[in-house]
Amino acid sequence: MSRRLRRWQAECLELAKIHYLNHVDFFVQATPASGKTRLAAEIAHWLLEEERIDFVICFAPTREVVAGIQRTFTAVLYQRFGDTLASVGAAYTYQSMEHHPEDFWTLFTKYRTLTIFDEMHHCAGHDPLLSNTWGQKIIQRIQNAATYTLALSGTPWRSDDLPIALARYSNPEGKLICDYRYDLQTAVYDGVCRLPRITLIDNPLIRLTEETENTASVRAFSSFQQLLGESPISYEDLLRHDDVLNAVLDLGIDRLNQERSSVPNAGGLVVATDIEHAHQIAALLHFKGESHVVVNSQTPKAHQLIDQYRHNSMRWIIAVSSKRSFQDVVDLLHVPERSQ
CATH class of the missing domain: 3.40.50.300 (P-loop containing nucleotide triphosphate hydrolases)
Incomplete structure (x- = not known):
């Protein structure tokens, strides 16, 4: 070295x-x-x-x-x-x-x-x-x-x-x-790390259907903030909602396509809340035809999978947001061979 x-x-x-x-x-x-x-x-x-x-x-x-x-x-x-x-x-x-x-x-x-x-x-x-x-x-x-x-x-x-x-x-x-x-x-x-860029996503036309035994009512919300503050919906519910995930993933796919126009093997990192959530995201990416790999603390030989991802052209890697597996992925991905 x-x-x-x-x-x-x-x-x-x-x-x-x-x-x-x-x-x-x-x-x-x-x-x-x-x-x-x-x-x-x-x-x-x-x-x-x-x-x-x-x-x-x-x-x-x-x-x-x-x-x-x-x-x-x-x-x-x-x-x-x-x-x-x-x-x-x-x-x-x-x-x-x-x-x-x-x-x-x-x-x-x-x-x-x-x-x-x-x-x-x-x-x-x-x-x-x-x-x-x-x-x-x-x-x-x-x-x-x-x-x-x-x-x-x-x-x-x-x-x-x-x-x-x-x-x-x-x-x-x-x-x-x-x-x-x-x-x-x-x-x-x-130039050792990249400047974090945060993209805020909101929806001014949210509709929530609440059903009881005999009736169903529809409530309108003008933002996710209002939805979270004035309904029983939690942030966790949003993270696991297919419509929300699809919207976020579509934005990510568009951005990755832009990056790949100049860096052909650029890759994307998706952070899931737990292992079940990671596989839910993986299923959505699969449906969209996006190549991906899931890595978490229970993945056998996870570091080998991460090493392979660093050097191949697979588009996405999905990690779990824990103190263990997420940092493993971030640390092992930080090499010049791959744009992140």
């Missing part, structure tokens, strides 16, 4: 070299799909070359992300990097923390390790009583044992307001302190 780095990666790498001279923990917030895994591999490469560590151990939310880490680290380190420690390092899912034998945890005390946490916001807590399972393991087994830690996150906050494990917060404001921050605005300016 070429050693050429993006500007932010090179800048963050140099900062990490200085930081690790006097500190153990390094926290990086970088916008999704900006290249955090490559940065982590470069930091590991430097620590190994400087003979500051013996092993690199990574944790990530899913098997698909773990597989991506293994590929990137193998290429950057020019050494075997697998799912066992018969190499310079290994990557594991956070779920695996609950099943490692005692011998695994002694690695952190017997050897010098760089421990990397991908999407660190999944791990909550600063003390064992107010932590989730993964946060507890980090506090009990890694926090005071790892030689160095590197925490990465694209969205460094939690909806339950619990602190993120290993993170530092300002006092009394309670704001997360990042050692390096690379936000979306800067990533767009650098």
Whole structure:
């Protein structure tokens, strides 16, 4: 793999070299799909070359992300990097923390390790009583044992307001302190990420038929906002309504056709609310003659399907809007071979 780095990666790498001279923990917030895994591999490469560590151990939310880490680290380190420690390092899912034998945890005390946490916001807590399972393991087994830690996150906050494990917060404001921050605005300016464009869709002629045992009444609404505020219809109902889905998909198909006029293998990403919704969308795309693939947390060998999509001419990929599968797709799709 070429050693050429993006500007932010090179800048963050140099900062990490200085930081690790006097500190153990390094926290990086970088916008999704900006290249955090490559940065982590470069930091590991430097620590190994400087003979500051013996092993690199990574944790990530899913098997698909773990597989991506293994590929990137193998290429950057020019050494075997697998799912066992018969190499310079290994990557594991956070779920695996609950099943490692005692011998695994002694690695952190017997050897010098760089421990990397991908999407660190999944791990909550600063003390064992107010932590989730993964946060507890980090506090009990890694926090005071790892030689160095590197925490990465694209969205460094939690909806339950619990602190993120290993993170530092300002006092009394309670704001997360990042050692390096690379936000979306800067990533767009650098050409690393694309400027998000939001298209609002509404309907001024909505008709809702409400039936009782003996009568049926029709109510008119001038917008989706009015419909949601003045009827029993929920946003979830709209997302699963075939007419709404068809309207949105038709707009997406038109836009993808425009993109393909200049980028022949451009692809489209559809985000579903759950697996059932994903297959509903897939059925509609199939009816329209649109080639597609569905990828979710239950898809066998999902990362292989994503890799295939990156390099073929299939038009659509459908992911589920969860903390796991959606981010897997976004991270793995962010390569120059395919327009998104």
